[in-house]
Amino acid sequence: MKNIFCLTLCFLFYLNYIFAQENNNDNKKVDVLGSIQTDILIPQKDKYLGIDTIEHHFLTNTYIDVNATSKYFDAGIRAEYMVNPLPGFDSDFSGWGIPHFYLKGKLKNIDLTLGHFYEQFGSGFILRTYEERSLGIDNALLGARLKVLPFNGVNITLLTGKQRRYWKINKSTISGANIELNLEQWFKNLQKHNTYLTFGASFVNKYESDETILVDQKYKLNLPKNVSAIDVRLQLQHKSINILAEYAYKSQDPTQGNNYIYRNGYVAMLSASYSKKRMSVLLQAKRSVNMDFRSKRSEVGLASTINNLPAFTTTHTYALAALYPYATHPEGEWAYQAMASYSFKKHSALGGRYGTKIKFNASHVVGIKTNYLGSKGSNGYGSAFWQWGNSTFYQDLNLTIEKPLSKRTLLYFIYMKQIYNETIVKGEGSTLHNHIFIVDLKHKISKHNTIRIETQYLHSKEENGKWAFALSEMSFAPHFAFSLSDLYNIGNPHSHYYQAFAIYAVGAHRLQVGYGKTRAGYNCASGVCRYIPATKGFTLSYNFNF
Amino acid sequence: MKRIYIYFFIALFVFCSCNNISEDERLIDIPSAIIKRNVLVEEFTGQRCINCPNAANTLHDIQKNYSSNNVIVVSIHGGNLAVANSSKTVGFRTKLADLYYNNYNKPLLPSAIINKQGGVLPQAQWASEIYNKLQEETNTNIILNCTIKNSTLSIATTIKYNDETKQNAKLQLWLVEDSVVAPQQFPNNIIKKDYLHNNILREAINGTSGQDIVLEHNKDNIYNNKIDINTAYNKNNLHVVAFVYNNNGVLQVSKLKINK
Numbered sequence: 001m002k003n004i005f006c007l008t009l010c011f012l013f014y015l016n017y018i019f020a021q022e023n024n025n026d027n028k029k030v031d032v033l034g035s036i037q038t039d040i041l042i043p044q045k046d047k048y049l050g051i052d053t054i055e056h057h058f059l060t061n062t063y064i065d066v067n068a069t070s071k072y073f074d075a076g077i078r079a080e081y082m083v084n085p086l087p088g089f090d091s092d093f094s095g096w097g098i099p100h101f102y103l104k105g106k107l108k109n110i111d112l113t114l115g116h117f118y119e120q121f122g123s124g125f126i127l128r129t130y131e132e133r134s135l136g137i138d139n140a141l142l143g144a145r146l147k148v149l150p151f152n153g154v155n156i157t158l159l160t161g162k163q164r165r166y167w168k169i170n171k172s173t174i175s176g177a178n179i180e181l182n183l184e185q186w187f188k189n190l191q192k193h194n195t196y197l198t199f200g201a202s203f204v205n206k207y208e209s210d211e212t213i214l215v216d217q218k219y220k221l222n223l224p225k226n227v228s229a230i231d232v233r234l235q236l237q238h239k240s241i242n243i244l245a246e247y248a249y250k251s252q253d254p255t256q257g258n259n260y261i262y263r264n265g266y267v268a269m270l271s272a273s274y275s276k277k278r279m280s281v282l283l284q285a286k287r288s289v290n291m292d293f294r295s296k297r298s299e300v301g302l303a304s305t306i307n308n309l310p311a312f313t314t315t316h317t318y319a320l321a322a323l324y325p326y327a328t329h330p331e332g333e334w335a336y337q338a339m340a341s342y343s344f345k346k347h348s349a350l351g352g353r354y355g356t357k358i359k360f361n362a363s364h365v366v367g368i369k370t371n372y373l374g375s376k377g378s379n380g381y382g383s384a385f386w387q388w389g390n391s392t393f394y395q396d397l398n399l400t401i402e403k404p405l406s407k408r409t410l411l412y413f414i415y416m417k418q419i420y421n422e423t424i425v426k427g428e429g430s431t432l433h434n435h436i437f438i439v440d441l442k443h444k445i446s447k448h449n450t451i452r453i454e455t456q457y458l459h460s461k462e463e464n465g466k467w468a469f470a471l472s473e474m475s476f477a478p479h480f481a482f483s484l485s486d487l488y489n490i491g492n493p494h495s496h497y498y499q500a501f502a503i504y505a506v507g508a509h510r511l512q513v514g515y516g517k518t519r520a521g522y523n524c525a526s527g528v529c530r531y532i533p534a535t536k537g538f539t540l541s542y543n544f545n546f
Numbered sequence: 547m548k549r550i551y552i553y554f555f556i557a558l559f560v561f562c563s564c565n566n567i568s569e570d571e572r573l574i575d576i577p578s579a580i581i582k583r584n585v586l587v588e589e590f591t592g593q594r595c596i597n598c599p600n601a602a603n604t605l606h607d608i609q610k611n612y613s614s615n616n617v618i619v620v621s622i623h624g625g626n627l628a629v630a631n632s633s634k635t636v637g638f639r640t641k642l643a644d645l646y647y648n649n650y651n652k653p654l655l656p657s658a659i660i661n662k663q664g665g666v667l668p669q670a671q672w673a674s675e676i677y678n679k680l681q682e683e684t685n686t687n688i689i690l691n692c693t694i695k696n697s698t699l700s701i702a703t704t705i706k707y708n709d710e711t712k713q714n715a716k717l718q719l720w721l722v723e724d725s726v727v728a729p730q731q732f733p734n735n736i737i738k739k740d741y742l743h744n745n746i747l748r749e750a751i752n753g754t755s756g757q758d759i760v761l762e763h764n765k766d767n768i769y770n771n772k773i774d775i776n777t778a779y780n781k782n783n784l785h786v787v788a789f790v791y792n793n794n795g796v797l798q799v800s801k802l803k804i805n806k
Binding site: 055091211212213214215216217218219220221222224226227228251252256259260262264298300301376377378379423533 | 565566567569571572573574575576578579596607611612626648651652653654667668669670671673674677678733
């Protein structure tokens, strides 16, 4: 196996060399792009973090991508190595090999992809296959996808394949079709009035063979082998206004995740935004019920998801704001989000000499009200559309003020009020009520040197709920940057989570070395979260894009 | 020509609703299991695992259907959702449990492995897996005999093997306790402080992976082991679980109350 891996790497570099030869004839020109990404941890023991034993002294997630594009063909391949992966990934994540490859043919209005591909229909309610390395998610389909533009304003996609699950392929077959109609292409009056109207419809079907799921000693479940889902959406854009209405429905899908009930699932979403010079507003609401859609009935955790339900919450990057991230509740939820931002002009009363920008976001997620109808084999529960459940899952009210103090100094101030239901998100714990204050000051010392200082404070009534964070970062452009930070659980003497990093970047290369401790927590993206255990040790990250 | 696309999608929508199964067609009769052997269920659980009480009930129901001597459950409290014993809390997390939990790559809770075959399974698959495993043939039978003198437990394990081919295997003996009252977390932030826990793995009597044995036909293979019983355990609620296994899984399992 190692020889095959080495040969493949040699082939990738040979491919790069061959395709790098340019021809005067543009038709034969091939561009080769790629990247190398490796993250390494050399772990250490720490009794206060509960790290008593070190099973492997060298942990890494490494990816090598090479893609070639030309006028008529694209091709790509990815090699991955995570025999001893970074902490917190699913046990099946461990492995190495070539899990991703594809060949795409393009001719006029048609393109055909064979191999692995990623695709999303609409907002992803019934199909979203993607790669998110920080979560260990890669649910690409291996099969065929045809994209056709038969007429102006019509986009059609047809696909079929089997889904990747770490180093294997799930046995079920996923098939789908999607059509997007840009109606302004047919009704010219719409365009004349700066109006764009898009209608979309999608269909996805999962075929999975039967399995034995006993209800009791006498009966087993009659499982549907085909589970289908549809999605319809209408998007209207008129000057500064954008409105999207989308509805998705899933047929009976008894799975491990919903305790094998036969209830249908659906999600309905309405989103409206307004954007003009210096101002933007976003309002959106979503209700989802039983919309977890997987290519393997018995799957739990992050793998084998066919769709994705985005969380209507802000993805925070500041340490304390991101301490308690939210993951979409697949059983069902009502989610609301309102966002508004405004930029005050320079030299105005509220803008000051250099202008000021204010942004406000409110997210509120609650459960749905359900009435119990039965367990395995039944419809599970009923749920009236407009009714809320008793539990608040998550709430986030945050205000951000971005204020340049001078030509060289930029200040961010953030206040956030958060309600976080630990049991819903993590499976255990209480409901936290947090107040978070963040100050971020960035000052350009000279043409090439910048310093940034962050201080953060989280106040909570819950025991051990108060946190403080400080960071200082110096960058010496274009090549060097250094940072030092400490996350401290106030009142807990052994809970300093310090980190130090040094970064060197030249051309397309970026190297980061560091040392420190990280607390156990959750890493989230697009409403999906992965638990990361506490770590301590040396880290190294290398990125190269070519 | 453009209409054909619209008709095509309408047909797909209709197909979507045809997949639904009516309520009176959701259950299929299955024949009763013909029990040919006992089955070992190693259940991974934890006092902070909110879905584990439901899983424990599932196993309890399965044991009622067949018999707790045919379906032998051992609950392994390992990992971060298990609770270590302390002066403030009765807990069942031990280094032994953590070792087994780590050996199976830290599975999500609740999960179980049946007869050390087929990998760690989620709750929904336990009933069918146990149903199938109970009907598998085996050439191995285990007879246990326990005596207690003061606080020392002596176990004599007799293994009867009914195959001409001699083979190597391992014999594992575990000390397991029932009916211990301790806190347990439930959904919706509920903690029951007086929850009754059963099948708790307490000790590995003859090593964490057992002792090497040789299975020979027409020869009663007798193995003797001893253990001093921790005074914290209630002798009336202790039983020994003995199982013979090799790379293909558990060949047979048996259990016996220690003061029977």
